Amino acid sequence: MLSPKSFRFVIFYGVVVLFLALNFYFVVNQQSLLINVLPFALAFVLTAFMRMDNLLLLVAFLTPLSLPLHDLVEGLPFDMYLPTEPLLFGVLILFIFQVARQQTFDKRILRHPVSLALYFYLGWMLLTSLSSSMPVVSLKYWLSKLWFLIAFYFLGFLLFQKKTNIYRFAGLYCSAFVLVIYYAWSRHFALGFHNVQAAHFVMNPFYKDHTSYGAMLAFFIPFLLGVTLFKGYRKGFRKMAALALLLFSAALLLSYSRAAWLSLGAAAVVWAILKLRIRFRPLLITGLTALALILTFQTQLLSMLERNDQESSANLMAHVSSMTNVSSDASNLERINRWSCAMRMFEERPVWGWGPGTYMFQYAPFQLTRHRTIISTNSANRGNAHSEYLGILAESGFIGLISLLVLITVVLYTGIHAYSRASDKETRMLILCTLLGLVTYLVHGTLNNFLDSDKVAVPFWAFVAILVVLDGKTKEQQAELSGK
Numbered sequence: 001m002l003s004p005k006s007f008r009f010v011i012f013y014g015v016v017v018l019f020l021a022l023n024f025y026f027v028v029n030q031q032s033l034l035i036n037v038l039p040f041a042l043a044f045v046l047t048a049f050m051r052m053d054n055l056l057l058l059v060a061f062l063t064p065l066s067l068p069l070h071d072l073v074e075g076l077p078f079d080m081y082l083p084t085e086p087l088l089f090g091v092l093i094l095f096i097f098q099v100a101r102q103q104t105f106d107k108r109i110l111r112h113p114v115s116l117a118l119y120f121y122l123g124w125m126l127l128t129s130l131s132s133s134m135p136v137v138s139l140k141y142w143l144s145k146l147w148f149l150i151a152f153y154f155l156g157f158l159l160f161q162k163k164t165n166i167y168r169f170a171g172l173y174c175s176a177f178v179l180v181i182y183y184a185w186s187r188h189f190a191l192g193f194h195n196v197q198a199a200h201f202v203m204n205p206f207y208k209d210h211t212s213y214g215a216m217l218a219f220f221i222p223f224l225l226g227v228t229l230f231k232g233y234r235k236g237f238r239k240m241a242a243l244a245l246l247l248f249s250a251a252l253l254l255s256y257s258r259a260a261w262l263s264l265g266a267a268a269v270v271w272a273i274l275k276l277r278i279r280f281r282p283l284l285i286t287g288l289t290a291l292a293l294i295l296t297f298q299t300q301l302l303s304m305l306e307r308n309d310q311e312s313s314a315n316l317m318a319h320v321s322s323m324t325n326v327s328s329d330a331s332n333l334e335r336i337n338r339w340s341c342a343m344r345m346f347e348e349r350p351v352w353g354w355g356p357g358t359y360m361f362q363y364a365p366f367q368l369t370r371h372r373t374i375i376s377t378n379s380a381n382r383g384n385a386h387s388e389y390l391g392i393l394a395e396s397g398f399i400g401l402i403s404l405l406v407l408i409t410v411v412l413y414t415g416i417h418a419y420s421r422a423s424d425k426e427t428r429m430l431i432l433c434t435l436l437g438l439v440t441y442l443v444h445g446t447l448n449n450f451l452d453s454d455k456v457a458v459p460f461w462a463f464v465a466i467l468v469v470l471d472g473k474t475k476e477q478q479a480e481l482s483g484k
Helices: 004-028 032-048 052-065 084-102 113-130 135-159 163-191 210-229 235-255 258-276 280-296 298-306 316-324 330-348 388-421 425-444 454-483
Strands: none
Touching (some): 052 084, 052 135, 052 454, 084 135, 084 454, 113 388, 135 454, 163 210, 163 235, 163 454, 210 258, 210 425, 210 454, 258 425, 330 388, 388 425, 388 454, 425 454
């Protein structure tokens, strides 16, 4: 078995050979942009491989700035985000080597309830990849899911043992995001900030459209707000967070992403519930009652929604009102079309599904003519299933959906109980902000699905790891206090 030193030697020369091969390929194909970028990428990779924590933090910074490979090189039979996914694949290889050499890993993370729920989630996804209608697509999708989880959940657990790395991670992602905001605003300004349609694409190619861009703005706003209001930090640090909070809030408004606005409102409701310490039982009864009323009066509710003909608008109130327009708003109607396709796909394959990552290739025959809109396509180039929950239902069957819901339940349960146990104010603040950030995406996930992209997967799984780390620390603090 190779020693760590020998392994790094092999990696070093392997990367150099790969660099030379890619350089030759791009020279032959006259891809001058990539020739200029490659030396910097090589320097980053070789430096980062010496320290795993530096590599993970480097990926955090590069994630908002990553670009799809098909935007750089046309005609390739596959796609990935550069430079993040090649780096994450390298992390996966290093992780496998480290575990094989040491034959162990930190048992605190391996046995945690969130990890057990993840095994169920990943295990069923692997089974449905093997039974997939497109096994190669599904296995590639599963592998990409694995390298996100290895890097920012399992290794993230080790990274975030140092509390300063939590701030470094969020700070690096947000710093790079500021560059994306500047880029989007410079384009939006040229077209007019009142131009709602321009808001849909000005952040491209860094973010595919305004929905993923808005989702991540909403995701980090609770964290920035928490740091801004926490009096235990230096004033300079708080002022910097306040400036970023102002910038992110303005960018969220100008994104015209209704789903992101809704998700931030849902996080505010969860914040109020936690602050008021409302017990779980009345919340459950209220939720079940509301669901029963919706199901009972669904015909009347749908009829009422169909009378709303408010289109998307630069007027913020009118734009919010258009959220419930299912009579003429193309975006809403297309979302319903994709949901309907997912349900019909599920009805045909309720147990095993069509295979992870296959919705975009398989949904076209399930579209009904009466549900198609002016923006309907047969290639899912305008988004996927538009729902994390219905997407996995179509691709991995009802057990796949159950595995995701179990994972979400365990994560929320862990966060809420860690928050109630925390004895010091900083830990409580970090748990609350992390939990609320996750809530924004879990709500957003009912209307869109982005967990297959690095833009969302990296911060999402990192925040889950942060919750698990802080959960462990609150248990240790509680044990120390009870021992005294």
